[in-house]
Amino acid sequence: GDKLAVSVRVAPLGSRLVVVLVEDRTEAHRIDAVRRDFVANVSHELKTPVGALALLSEAVLSASDDPEAVRRFAERMQREAHRLGNLVQDLIDLSRLESHDPLTRAERVNLAEVVEDALGRAREVAAARDIELVGSAPPGLVVLGDFDQLVTGLGNLVGNAVNYSPEQTKVVVAVRREGELAEISVTDQGIGIPEQELKRIFERFYRVDPARSRVTGGTGLGLSIVKHIAATHGGDVTVWSVEGSGSTFTLRLPLLGDPPQSGEDRADDGVLE
Numbered sequence: 001g002d003k004l005a006v007s008v009r010v011a012p013l014g015s016r017l018v019v020v021l022v023e024d025r026t027e028a029h030r031i032d033a034v035r036r037d038f039v040a041n042v043s044h045e046l047k048t049p050v051g052a053l054a055l056l057s058e059a060v061l062s063a064s065d066d067p068e069a070v071r072r073f074a075e076r077m078q079r080e081a082h083r084l085g086n087l088v089q090d091l092i093d094l095s096r097l098e099s100h101d102p103l104t105r106a107e108r109v110n111l112a113e114v115v116e117d118a119l120g121r122a123r124e125v126a127a128a129r130d131i132e133l134v135g136s137a138p139p140g141l142v143v144l145g146d147f148d149q150l151v152t153g154l155g156n157l158v159g160n161a162v163n164y165s166p167e168q169t170k171v172v173v174a175v176r177r178e179g180e181l182a183e184i185s186v187t188d189q190g191i192g193i194p195e196q197e198l199k200r201i202f203e204r205f206y207r208v209d210p211a212r213s214r215v216t217g218g219t220g221l222g223l224s225i226v227k228h229i230a231a232t233h234g235g236d237v238t239v240w241s242v243e244g245s246g247s248t249f250t251l252r253l254p255l256l257g258d259p260p261q262s263g264e265d266r267a268d269d270g271v272l273e
């Protein structure tokens with residue numbers, strides 16, 4: 001990101017400085033363009049449910065002598081309000097992400113706690129749809145980062161796994177150590193993602209045909225938030241999916257080295273697997 005580009009400016013010497021500044025300007029312009037696009041997209045995405053709410057409330061008023069019609073309009077209003085609420089929450093998540101440098105607030109974060117909180121957020125929705133939600137992490141896996149962001153990121157993956165799965169299926173969160181990295185995977189038995197869509201799903205506002213699932217209120221921002229969080233923590237997020245049978249999203253984060261332990265041997269890589 002943005003912040004890195006700015007920090008490159010301090011290169012001290014002669015002609016190199018010029019080159020560096022030019023790169024910096026180009027990057028600044030690119031970021032500017034991305035911002036403008038983003039604001040345009042947000043405005044559009046906000047206008048859609050707001051416009052629908054305005055029309056539906058008019059419809060309710062003029063159908064007041066037909067209780068069945070009123071009921072149908074009110075239900076649609078509820079869905080639009082839900083969608084609007086999700087969008088606002090995603091925007092809050094995004095602006096939080098961009099408003100502070102994660103490195104200045106970084107703390108030691110235990111992944112087992114992140115998993116527990118992320119699962120907790122999805123528990124109610126999963127139970128209502130009879131989806132089994134399981135997961136845990138081996139103890140002692142610690143990353144340097146922002147706890148709330150990590151819960152938001154993993155929570156988005158778990159939320160999607162539940163949302164895009166039929167009833168009576170299973171969602172599993174697994175954490176393992178892979179050398180210097182922690183791999184946190186979220187596996188579902190849901191509708192999957194067509195191969196040609198895989199490379200676009202992490203883009204802001206990109207949604208695979210909403211008609212293929214019963215999920216209402218999606219914003220297309222969830223995965224772009226996950227990608228952003230992974231990047232600010234020095235990691236990445238990848239997806240593996242088979243349409244019709246399920247998906248696995250994997251978040252990889254650099255682990256914080258074990259603190260020195262006196263008297264006993266430190267655990268070797270692999271022992272914790």
Ligand code: ADP
Pocket residue numbers: 160161162164188190191192193201202206207208209217218219220221222223224247
């Ligand atoms: P949305 O708010 O639409 O869920 P996301 O950015 O979280 O936005 O996801 C983008 C798109 O990727 C979704 O619209 C959905 O089609 C697809 N997707 C994400 N996660 C899954 C999953 N676990 N199973 C199937 N499709 C998924």
